[in-house]
Amino acid sequence: MERTKLDLWVGMFVVAGIAALVMLALKVGNLSTYNVSETYQVQAYFTNIGGLKPKASIRSAGVLVGRVTDISLDTDRYEAKVSMSLDKRYQFPKDTFANILTSGLLGEQYIGLSPGGDSEMLKTGDQIKKTQSAMVLEDLIGKFIYSKADGADK
Amino acid sequence: MPIVKTITGVGHRVVNAVWRIGIAARFFALTLTHSGSGFRRFGLIKKELFSTGVMSLIIIIVAGLFVGMVLGLQGYETLKRFGSESALGVMVALGLVRELGPVVAALLFASRAGSAMTAEIGLMKATEQISAMELMAVNPIARIVAPRFWAGVISMPLLAAMFSAAGIFGGYFVGVVQIGVDEGSFWSQMQAAVDFRHDIMNGVLKSFVFGVVVTVIALFEGYDAPPTAEGVSGATTRTVVTSSLAILMLDFVLTAMMFGGSE
Numbered sequence: 001m002e003r004t005k006l007d008l009w010v011g012m013f014v015v016a017g018i019a020a021l022v023m024l025a026l027k028v029g030n031l032s033t034y035n036v037s038e039t040y041q042v043q044a045y046f047t048n049i050g051g052l053k054p055k056a057s058i059r060s061a062g063v064l065v066g067r068v069t070d071i072s073l074d075t076d077r078y079e080a081k082v083s084m085s086l087d088k089r090y091q092f093p094k095d096t097f098a099n100i101l102t103s104g105l106l107g108e109q110y111i112g113l114s115p116g117g118d119s120e121m122l123k124t125g126d127q128i129k130k131t132q133s134a135m136v137l138e139d140l141i142g143k144f145i146y147s148k149a150d151g152a153d154k
Numbered sequence: 155m156p157i158v159k160t161i162t163g164v165g166h167r168v169v170n171a172v173w174r175i176g177i178a179a180r181f182f183a184l185t186l187t188h189s190g191s192g193f194r195r196f197g198l199i200k201k202e203l204f205s206t207g208v209m210s211l212i213i214i215i216v217a218g219l220f221v222g223m224v225l226g227l228q229g230y231e232t233l234k235r236f237g238s239e240s241a242l243g244v245m246v247a248l249g250l251v252r253e254l255g256p257v258v259a260a261l262l263f264a265s266r267a268g269s270a271m272t273a274e275i276g277l278m279k280a281t282e283q284i285s286a287m288e289l290m291a292v293n294p295i296a297r298i299v300a301p302r303f304w305a306g307v308i309s310m311p312l313l314a315a316m317f318s319a320a321g322i323f324g325g326y327f328v329g330v331v332q333i334g335v336d337e338g339s340f341w342s343q344m345q346a347a348v349d350f351r352h353d354i355m356n357g358v359l360k361s362f363v364f365g366v367v368v369t370v371i372a373l374f375e376g377y378d379a380p381p382t383a384e385g386v387s388g389a390t391t392r393t394v395v396t397s398s399l400a401i402l403m404l405d406f407v408l409t410a411m412m413f414g415g416s417e
Contacts, residue, residue, distance in 0.1 A: 006204055009208045013204075016312075020312070021354075025350055028251065
């Protein structure tokens with residue numbers, strides 16, 4: 001085989017392989033949405049996080065504004081401490097309300113932020129004070145059964 | 155005593171197997187230490203890249219396309235029962251990028267390029283070309299083995315990436331174009347679920363490991379083959395069998411290390 005032809009084929013092979021990798025990274029993976037745009041970190045305490053997982057999305061009015069970075073149990077207050085990083089472009093008032101919501105009936109869980117009316121904005125290291133825990137289906141069913149049983153006694 | 159004889163036979167086999175693994179490990183170390191000159195003469199590696207990488211392109215891309223199409227079809231049938239057809243993209247992409255891309259591409263690579271490598275080197279040995287090189291004070295490991303090793307290691311991740319890309323296109327073709335899954339949710343759910351570092355880079359790492367294992371097995375079997383016609387054919391068969399088993403076993407170990415349990 002001629003030298004230049006060999007070079008051409010090998011070059012095409014390597015370029016095609018790298019193009020496939022880039023395509024996987026950008027089109028299939030989340031590298032394009034993994035924007036390194038500036039973020040700020042806030043914490044929130046929940047009495048029960050249900051099935052929330054790290055990397056779960058944080059949405060406000062349905063728009064993705066950040067991701068959960070870390071979940072741990074705070075043994076001082078025995079509550080779940082959720083750290084999240086929010087996009088710098090979206091500023092939220094200090095009295096923002098954080099809810100753990102479920103997308104669909106059995107879908108994955110995410111944090112929904114509903115902004116309050118404070119004029120001061122959340123900064124890195126701040127804590128979201130007003131939180132509402134996840135709705136746990138078993139608890140709901142349990143309550144429902146208890147209330148039914150109460151009703152039957154009377 | 156027939157029992158003693160049987161036990162001795164078992165022991166003989168085990169010792170032989172361990173012995174062979176030891177020789178293969180020394181062979182691998184020798185290849186690594188002699189690959190410096192291969193990089194200085196990059197033309198050698200390039201020539202091998204052509205015969206292992208470029209010549210495997212067609213089988214890899216066609217196989218990837220069809221594997222993706224089957225995944226799209228089967229995935230749709232299953233996901234339809236749960237009313238979550240829109241997750242088809244996630245299923246196809248994760249299945250390909252994490253598992254099927256590296257594994258099937260490596261299996262194809264072992265049978266397409268690995269067997270050719272073994273047969274080539276085995277024949278070189280049978281026709282005493284390797285002894286001739288040694289007589290000319292050319293180190294056959296540096297001249298023959300190392301370029302092939304690096305060509306295999308370089309082309310395997312690229313081939314696996316192409317396999318996955320072709321497979322995702324095949325899944326897209328069947329799922330979106332033929333069946334009519336919503337195109338937007340196909341891509342957006344895929345992008346939301348597939349993580350670059352966790353899924354794609356681990357897949358690339360897997361295919362890199364497979365590339366090392368397959369080429370080392372192929373080269374060692376060729377170099378170690380008895381210099382007869384039967385010896386070469388036996389070595390070629392052993393290359394395909396051993397490397398396929400090694401790929402599948404290593405895949406389990408790697409998967410357990412990368413994705414096992416921890417969420």
